[in-house]
Amino acid sequence: xxxxxxxxxxxxxxxxxxxxxxxxxxxxxxxxxxxxxxxxxxxxxxxxxxxxxxxxxxxxxxxxxxxxxxxxxxxxxxxxxxxxxxxxxxxxxxxxxxxxxxxxxxxxxxxxxxxxxxxxxxxxxxxxxxxxxxxxxxxxxxxxxxxxxxxxxxxxxxxxxxxxxxxxxxxxxxxxxxxxxxxxxxxxxxxxxxxxxxxxxxxxxxxxxxxxxxxxxxxxxxxxxxxxxxxxxxxxxxxxxxxxxxxxxxxxxxxxxxxxxxxxxxxxxxxxxxxxxxxxxxxxxxxxx
Amino acid sequence: xxxxxxxxxxxxxxxxxxxxxxxxxxxxxxxxxxxxxxxxxxxxxxxxxxxxxxxxxxxxxxxxxxxxxxxxxxxxxxxxxxxxxxxxxxxxxxxxxxxxxxxxxxxxxxxxxxxxxxxxxxxxxxxxxxxxxxxxxxxxxxxxxxxxxxxxxxxxxxxxxxxxxxxxxxxxxxxxxxxxxxxxxxxxxxxxxxxxxxxxxxxxxxxxxxxxxxxxxxxxxxxxxxxxxxxxxxxxxxxxxxxxxxxxxxxxxxxxxxxxxxx
Numbered sequence: 001x002x003x004x005x006x007x008x009x010x011x012x013x014x015x016x017x018x019x020x021x022x023x024x025x026x027x028x029x030x031x032x033x034x035x036x037x038x039x040x041x042x043x044x045x046x047x048x049x050x051x052x053x054x055x056x057x058x059x060x061x062x063x064x065x066x067x068x069x070x071x072x073x074x075x076x077x078x079x080x081x082x083x084x085x086x087x088x089x090x091x092x093x094x095x096x097x098x099x100x101x102x103x104x105x106x107x108x109x110x111x112x113x114x115x116x117x118x119x120x121x122x123x124x125x126x127x128x129x130x131x132x133x134x135x136x137x138x139x140x141x142x143x144x145x146x147x148x149x150x151x152x153x154x155x156x157x158x159x160x161x162x163x164x165x166x167x168x169x170x171x172x173x174x175x176x177x178x179x180x181x182x183x184x185x186x187x188x189x190x191x192x193x194x195x196x197x198x199x200x201x202x203x204x205x206x207x208x209x210x211x212x213x214x215x216x217x218x219x220x221x222x223x224x225x226x227x228x229x230x231x232x233x234x235x236x237x238x239x240x241x242x243x244x245x246x247x248x249x250x251x252x253x254x255x256x257x258x259x260x261x262x263x264x265x266x267x268x269x270x271x272x273x274x275x276x277x278x279x280x281x282x283x284x285x286x287x288x289x
Numbered sequence: 290x291x292x293x294x295x296x297x298x299x300x301x302x303x304x305x306x307x308x309x310x311x312x313x314x315x316x317x318x319x320x321x322x323x324x325x326x327x328x329x330x331x332x333x334x335x336x337x338x339x340x341x342x343x344x345x346x347x348x349x350x351x352x353x354x355x356x357x358x359x360x361x362x363x364x365x366x367x368x369x370x371x372x373x374x375x376x377x378x379x380x381x382x383x384x385x386x387x388x389x390x391x392x393x394x395x396x397x398x399x400x401x402x403x404x405x406x407x408x409x410x411x412x413x414x415x416x417x418x419x420x421x422x423x424x425x426x427x428x429x430x431x432x433x434x435x436x437x438x439x440x441x442x443x444x445x446x447x448x449x450x451x452x453x454x455x456x457x458x459x460x461x462x463x464x465x466x467x468x469x470x471x472x473x474x475x476x477x478x479x480x481x482x483x484x485x486x487x488x489x490x491x492x493x494x495x496x497x498x499x500x501x502x503x504x505x506x507x508x509x510x511x512x513x514x515x516x517x518x519x520x521x522x523x524x525x526x527x528x529x530x531x532x533x534x535x536x537x538x539x540x541x542x543x544x545x546x547x548x549x550x551x552x
Binding site for chain 2: 002003004005006007008009010011030031034035038039043068069070071072074075077078081082083088090092093094095096099144148149151152153154155156157158159162163166167168169170171173174177201202204205207208209211212216
């Protein structure tokens with residue numbers, strides 16, 4: 001087994017928050033695209049809501065990432081080589097690729113947001129036409145990348161736990177899609193309106209995402225081997241319980257709707273969102289125990 | 290390009306005086322961390338943003354002396370790897386290879402993202418809270434540019450830290466190991482001639498590398514090794530998730546059976 005002696009990077013809540021919100025931004029765009037392209041006409045409201053959530057949540061991401069930097073005003077060094085003023089890009093460094101994809105994805109999220117918010121505007125009309133479909137598909141591909149690369153970024157290190165598994169990218173992707181479905185449903189229920197009619201589809205999709213997430217959690221622990229003891233230390237018990245509550249309980253409620261009767265409709269999506277933050281926190285912090 | 294330089298650190302003649310630590314802090318104007326009482330005679334604890342040299346005090350029980358303690362002292366420092374994990378992941382190109390073939394963090398380019406800290410397998414790089422930068426040994430880059438030896442090697446009173454052309458350091462290390470073998474210390478070995486494409490800081494050790502907090506040759510692998518498997522795992526998950534979402538969104542049954550009720 002590979003043994004390194006790496007120091008912890010002390011990534012804290014800003015990074016956990018970015019992993020959470022970035023996942024929702026990317027996942028919501030993917031779900032918005034799917035609802036728009038392959039849903040029924042009555043899913044249009046949920047698709048619009050998904051694009052709006054994707055954009056607003058995405059705005060939080062660069063703020064969190066910048067605040068986490070030791071030199072926040074040098075955030076642009078992620079994209080531009082400060083010495084040569086050429087492009088700073090390394091395809092083998094997920095942080096470098098992620099900074100670029102996040103920037104480019106911002107264009108797609110903003111475009112689809114404008115189309116959803118003001119369909120009669122110039123951009124709205126442009127994206128409602130034949131250009132809209134390829135635009136959304138490219139945006140969704142970038143969104144999927146955003147949901148996954150944060151897990152890959154952790155693995156592409158020499159940190160114990162993170163670098164001992166290949167499952168983090170997939171795990172973050174599945175859980176981000178789950179959180180995005182939950183976020184769209186949550187906001188739709190809170191706001192009411194036409195978006196709520198698609199909630200059954202979102203919950204059905206979330207069922208698959210949660211199953212994938214649970215399978216990948218098992219794979220995660222199997223690939224960790226002895227290193228699993230670090231993330232399973234007693235101090236992380238509460239976070240793991242929240243992760244379990246955020247997956248098992250909503251899954252049970254989706255599979256057997258009778259379990260949801262008499263309970264707030266916000267319970268299942270709320271638990272998914274909480275579990276999602278807890279999962280990212282326990283993986284980011286647990287490696288440093 | 291100037292000739293590649295290197296350190297050769299001989300653990301067998303280190304007396305733990307910490308002159309290297311002091312000289313490093315003096316020259317590089319490092320204020321140091323608040324003093325602490327730690328195990329043994331170690332009061333700096335680790336390499337970090339304030340400690341670019343760190344004398345490790347490793348306590349071992351000598352064979353045939355139950356309950357006895359023997360110290361092994363080793364002056365640790367950045368390895369200036371030929372294949373540097375920190376340099377590989379740095380997204381800003383702040384970490385560069387100098388004309389002396391050493392690894393240097395440009396303080397005016399680093400933005401303090403700390404990806405390099407997660408990548409370094411030797412626990413070398415630290416985050417300077419005051420300056421907001423990742424920091425580590427510069428190999429006294431400013432001194433090298435002025436034909437001076439690094440401060441630590443200059444101060445070392447026992448020549449445990451030697452400095453010179455990298456090839457010369459390799460020869461010295463190999464010769465020292467031969468000498469130790471001739472003296473009956475069969476466990477003596479060179480560390481750094483194979484790991485990460487060859488280190489610019491070679492050590493003579495008398496035990497397994499892990500005892501000194503150094504990864505073995507088998508463990509000396511780069512972060513990018515995980516790119517392919519992690520991305521492939523993500524793509525496979527993305528495909529499955531997309532199929533699942535399509536089934537859910539296109540499947541009329543979901544809406545028909547459950548109506549519009551949230552759970």
